Amino acid sequence: MKKIISTKGAPSPIGPYNQAVLKGNMLYSSGQIAINPETGKLETGNIEHETTLVMESIKAILTEAGMTFENVLKASIFVSDMENFGTINKIYGSYFNEATAPARETVEVANLPKYVNVEISVIASL
Numbered sequence: 001m002k003k004i005i006s007t008k009g010a011p012s013p014i015g016p017y018n019q020a021v022l023k024g025n026m027l028y029s030s031g032q033i034a035i036n037p038e039t040g041k042l043e044t045g046n047i048e049h050e051t052t053l054v055m056e057s058i059k060a061i062l063t064e065a066g067m068t069f070e071n072v073l074k075a076s077i078f079v080s081d082m083e084n085f086g087t088i089n090k091i092y093g094s095y096f097n098e099a100t101a102p103a104r105e106t107v108e109v110a111n112l113p114k115y116v117n118v119e120i121s122v123i124a125s126l
């Protein structure tokens with residue numbers, strides 16, 4: 001049976017989805033965007049801050065599921081502008097041990113929900 005993961009440390013969903021779903025040992029997170037979970041407000045405008053907010057939401061989701069970033073197998077990063085690749089990598093990379101970092105893809109897309117600049121989802125396993 002699947003278990004819905006829900007934490008106040010990540011923003012409430014803005015559509016018909018959950019923050020994450022756990023099935024057995026596998027965790028599937030929704031794409032996280034720069035909404036401050038405490039205020040519910042979008043915090044875009046600074047890509048370092050946006051990326052940090054996204055990664056902190058993922059951290060809260062992993063914690064709620066009894067996991068850490070070490071459990072992440074795969075990440076998907078969607079960006080509005082590949083010019084931000086280096087900055088996003090710097091923040092994203094600070095959450096992982098490079099030797100055991102997950103598989104990943106980074107894709108520039110035409111648009112993202114709420115016109116954010118970065119959205120990240122992860123798949124993790126216990």
Ligand SMILES: C=C(N)C(=O)O
Nearest residue numbers: 015030031032033113
């Ligand atoms: C923000 C999202 N994860 C969504 O709209 O699907």
